[in-house]
Amino acid sequence: MTQSPTEPRSRWSPWRLHGDGRSVRPGDVVHPDERLSWPRTVGVGVQHVVAMFGATFTCSASARSSGR
Numbered sequence: 001m002t003q004s005p006t007e008p009r010s011r012w013s014p015w016r017l018h019g020d021g022r023s024v025r026p027g028d029v030v031h032p033d034e035r036l037s038w039p040r041t042v043g044v045g046v047q048h049v050v051a052m053f054g055a056t057f058t059c060s061a062s063a064r065s066s067g068r
Contacts, residue, residue: 018030021037035041 013035015033015035018024018034018036019028021035022040024030024036030036036044
């Protein structure tokens with residue numbers, strides 16, 4: 001179900017569903033008050049955690065090896 005920007009948010013979620021929740025068309029932006037379907041939202045969140053952990057570990061190891 002696609003929700004229009006004028007539809008109210010649900011009581012349990014502060015975000016509206018972006019488009020059909022499954023895909024983002026080229027050039028579209030998912031705004032801060034929108035989200036994709038929950039499985040996609042969780043997947044992007046997990047990817048973000050892995051990427052940030054990797055970056056933190058890599059920067060820490062790099063700083064240690066350069067003597068900083």
